[in-house]
Amino acid sequence: MIIGTKDKPLQNILRDMKRHTSKTLTKTIDENTQESRREWLLWFFEREGKLNPNNEQYQFWQQGNHPIELYSNDVIDQKLDYIHNNPVTAGWVDEPEHYLYSSARDYAGGKGLIDVILL
Numbered sequence: 001m002i003i004g005t006k007d008k009p010l011q012n013i014l015r016d017m018k019r020h021t022s023k024t025l026t027k028t029i030d031e032n033t034q035e036s037r038r039e040w041l042l043w044f045f046e047r048e049g050k051l052n053p054n055n056e057q058y059q060f061w062q063q064g065n066h067p068i069e070l071y072s073n074d075v076i077d078q079k080l081d082y083i084h085n086n087p088v089t090a091g092w093v094d095e096p097e098h099y100l101y102s103s104a105r106d107y108a109g110g111k112g113l114i115d116v117i118l119l
Contacts, residue, residue, distance in 0.1 A: 002070070002079060002119065014065055022060030076119050080107075 005013060029041050048059035070076045084107070087099035096104035105112040 002076075002083070010067070011065075018061045022058065026058050026060060080119060 029038055045058035045060055049055040049057050052059050084096040084104040087093050088096055093099045097108035103112050103116045106116040
């Protein structure tokens with residue numbers, strides 16, 4: 001994820017994003033009885049959650065974050081390419097813009113699911 005802020009502390013934005021997505025996704029997994037890995041996923045998240053006293057129940061995201069300063073256009077391009085190519089490397093799609101949840105669609109001239117400010 002590449003984000004910036006002008007008036008809010010970045011750590012607060014990341015904290016809130018992680019909290020919201022983890023609660024939403026674990027609830028979705030819990031309610032989806034057709035998910036074949038449902039019990040295993042919830043067990044795994046709960047097991048990890050017990051190892052971290054900061055959690056209420058589940059640990060979905062890794063603890064902490066590793067921000068990288070984007071100090072030049074070359075570094076921005078490198079990190080953006082890395083993010084866009086993750087689904088290709090994982091074997092999910094053949095081209096970055098084919099991944100439904102990627103901003104690569106916007107960079108390829110299409111329109112993704114959310115509004116993106118092109119870098």
